[in-house]
Amino acid sequence: MPKKKDKRIANTPKAAYLWSLCSKVVREADDYTCRKCGKNWRYEPGFLDGAHCEGRRKGSVKYVYTNVLSLCRIPCHSWFDELSSYDHNDFVCEQIGEEAYEALKLQARGMLKLTPSDKRELARGFREDLAFLHKCRATGETGNLRHRLEEK
Ligand SMILES: [Zn+2]
Numbered sequence: 001m002p003k004k005k006d007k008r009i010a011n012t013p014k015a016a017y018l019w020s021l022c023s024k025v026v027r028e029a030d031d032y033t034c035r036k037c038g039k040n041w042r043y044e045p046g047f048l049d050g051a052h053c054e055g056r057r058k059g060s061v062k063y064v065y066t067n068v069l070s071l072c073r074i075p076c077h078s079w080f081d082e083l084s085s086y087d088h089n090d091f092v093c094e095q096i097g098e099e100a101y102e103a104l105k106l107q108a109r110g111m112l113k114l115t116p117s118d119k120r121e122l123a124r125g126f127r128e129d130l131a132f133l134h135k136c137r138a139t140g141e142t143g144n145l146r147h148r149l150e151e152k
Contacts, residue, residue, distance in 0.1 A: 012116040013123040021126035022063045023050035028133045029145045030070035035095055037076055049077045053092045054104055060112035063122060065149060066100050067108075 027050060032042035041048035050068040054061050061067045069092075071077040083091060092101050114122065129149060136145055 011120070013119045018063060018119060018122055018126070019050075021123060021130065022065075022068065025126050025129045025133065025149075026050045026065055026068045027070045028130060028137075029065070029149055031142070031144055033070060033144070034072045034076050035069045036071055036079065036091075039072055041072070047073050049073045051077050051080050053088075053096070053101065054108040058108040059114075060110040061104060061108045062112075063126075064104065064107065065146070066096050067104055069095055 027041075027045060027048055031040070032045055032048055033040050034048065048070050049072070051071040052062070053067050053069060069080075071080055080088070080091070089101075096104075129152070132152065133145055133148070136148055141148070
């Protein structure tokens with residue numbers, strides 16, 4: 001007899017889904033523009049990645065917006081992944097500021113265990129942020145909207 005699945009657990013967002021939402025929010029906020037070369041990918045968003053400043057395996061910062069930069073899959077993301085730690089540090093500081101990066105590194109030391117309810121909450125927050133950004137765009141706001149997410 002197949003076990004009856006707990007409906008709430010069955011409805012728990014999967015990591016891939018959470019990441020796709022998070023990456024969409026970040027890329028929309030960045031106006032689908034590569035942070036390295038400035039190329040715009042709005043009409044080919046699949047070629048723009050959300051690149052993690054602090055490794056994505058560090059669960060505690062996997063879904064933190066400041067930890068994610070929009071970069072062309074090729075060549076900018078590969079370029080970014082191959083930087084020496086010194087140059088990596090430099091580029092990230094340029095992008096998000098030294099203070100934010102220091103805070104991120106601290107946060108990355110922690111572990112994050114998400115419960116099913118945390119995951120649903122996270123997904124809800126991403127969908128809200130995405131809808132908010134779409135609303136900003138609809139009223140004619142252009143360019144980078146990261147600051148709008150921070151104001152929320
Ligand atoms: Zn690029």
